[in-house]
Amino acid sequence: MAVGTVLLPFAVLLVLGVPWPVTPSQQVPVLLWSSESSLWSALPSAHGGHVTTDLQLGQYLDPALTTGPRNVLLFLQEKLSIEDFTAFGGVYGNKQDSAFPNLESIMESSPSSLVLPAVDWYAANILPTYLKEKLGVSPLHVDQSTLLELRLNETIPSLLVVRLPYANSAGLxxxxxxxxxxxxxIGQVLSTLKSEGVPYTALLTALRPSRVNRESDFAVGGLGRQLLATPTPTPTYPPVYFNGTQNNPCILFWATNISVVMEKSLIQLTNDTxxxxxxxxxxxxxxxxxSSAVLVLNYADNLRVIFHLESRFYNVSGRRWFTLNxxxxxxxxxxxxxxxPQVSAPSNYSFHCQYVSSLPVFGSLLINNSTGSNWQLHIADxxxxxxxxxxxxxxxxxxxxSFFSPGIWMGLITTLLFVFILTYxxxxxxxxxxMDRFDDPKGPSIAVPQTD
Structure with missing residues (x-):
């Protein structure tokens, strides 16, 4: 299937006005194809309005990584959005004016292909680490010249990463x-692999979206049901709790994702929690x-995550506040x-945030205070x-x-501008x-005598 036909249903949805998923995070597309057939035939296709999470992306990748070719090729673009395909791709199979003629031909001729139009930005960013853990090899950054010097083997796994830029200018x-x-x-790299007869599985995605035009991208909070769209299901498991001295819960903790990156190795802790x-x-x-609460989470391999909370009385507010120290x-x-320091709330409240993470792309509410440590901690919801x-x-x-989101500020400024224009x-x-004097059009006209 060509990108002109594969992505055409998504382009039609955009033209008809069917809303794409409105989520607090940003999404990037992920395109997968392989030289081996029937890798994703048993998996349901992603419908318009669904945002693929990191766990769901792993379910799509597992069949290709376990039963597919051992050579994995990751095309990692700096920026990319599904709107780029609809704006610059071919229409109804017309590749003459398309910016993706090679990609369209590849997707059309590949025995297995899959398009995920909206994948969580975080899931795309951890793809190299995830593939490294699954294949057991370190990623190798290559280009066309270095690829010619490699000798790939069908039985030995390899992870090749090709970095692709994006235009810094806003011009179309x-x-x-x-x-x-x-x-x-992309076409040249795949032609090289095809000439050598090397089976492969390829992925194309980006580190961040190229187009951010949804107001809800600034919002933080849950996802409500959208028109003609199926909302991403929220896990229904209860929170983790700790009972105090009176055998009553005194600490509650809940999240949809807990991930730790230790020395470039990703560890998912959600299920174990x-x-x-x-x-x-x-x-x-x-x-x-x-005055204090300590929640200790113990995992395999002596891994521990400890939350230290402290409650204090503040005279200015006249109430107690707790802080995640x-x-x-x-x-x-x-x-x-x-x-x-920003995780704080009144002691009789709970604290909620869409992302509490040490990764800069998610706000960096967690500040790494350990010198020489490459560890990262990411918690969603x-x-x-x-x-x-x-x-x-x-x-x-x-x-x-915050209450005054960018959308609210834009509305307030626009309203004040209109009020000023109306007042003026x-x-x-x-x-x-x-005027205090008017000419009388019905009165006698002034005669001006003429002299010879």
Whole structure:
């Protein structure tokens, strides 16, 4: 299937006005194809309106990485959005004016191909690390010249990464020229592999979207149901809790994703945190009191994640506030400490934030305070409460999203501008003055005698 036909349904959805998913995070497309057939035939295709998460992307990649070719080629572009295909791609199979003639032909002729139009930005960013863990090899950055010198083997796995740029200028023609140049690089690299008879699986994605035109990209919060779109299902597992001295819950913690990157190795902790039937071992070492709370999460290989919360009374506000002082991540050989000064809320509230992460692309609410540490911690849909807990239900959440979002500021400024124009116009109208003398058109005309 050509990109002109593969991506055409998504282009039609855009033209007809069917809304794309509105999520707090940004999305990039992921295109997959392989020289081996029937890799993704048993998997359901992604519908318009669905945002593919990191776990779902792993489900799409697992068949290709386990039963497909051992040579994986990752084309990683600096910026790319699904709108680039609809703006610069061929229409109804017409490749003459397309910026992706090689890619369209490749997707059409490949025995297996798959298009994921909207993939979570975070999932695309951790693709190199995920592929490294699955294949057991380090990524090798190559171009066309170095690829000719490689001798690939069908039985030995390899991970080849080709970096592709994007236009820094906002001009459409400049962006189209850069995309066409990237398409030529893709065609040349795949021609080299085809000439050598090397089976492969290829992916094309980007580190960030090239077009951010949704107001909700600035928002932080849950995803509501959109017209003609199926919302991304929210996990239904209960929060992790720790019972205090009176055998009542005193700490609650919940998230949809917990990931730790240790020395460039990604470790997913979500299932080990919320899908355990016996949580006694998981929270062993936790404690709580009226002024402090410590939540300890114990995992395999001596890995531990510890949240330190503290409650204090502030005279200015006349109430107690709790703060997440620090988060510690360590195992038997390495450790890291992350400060979280912005994670704060009244003690009778819980705290919620869409992303509590040390990664810069997600706001960096966690600040790495350990020198020489390459560890990263990422938590999605983070919610925690360490004081005044009643049962297994969070109190009212103090969200990290500010009330005056960019959309609200734009509305206020526009309203003030219109009010100023209206006030100025009324002022001008009220200060109009009529003339005190008028010419009488019915009176006698003035005769001017003529002299010879």
């Amino acid at each position: 023609m400049v962006a189209k020229d850069v995309l066409r140049a990237n398409d030529e690089v 919320f899908n355990k039937t016996d949580t006694a071992e998981l929270i062993d070492g936790s404690s709580c009191s009226n 620090r988060v510690q991540v360590f195992n038997s050989t390495h450790n890291a400490t992350f400060l979280a 983070f919610q925690i409460q360490g004081f005044n807990v009643t049962g297994l239900k969070f109190s009212y959440a103090s969200d990290c999203a 116009g009324l002022h001008m109208v009220m200060n109009l003055k009529t």
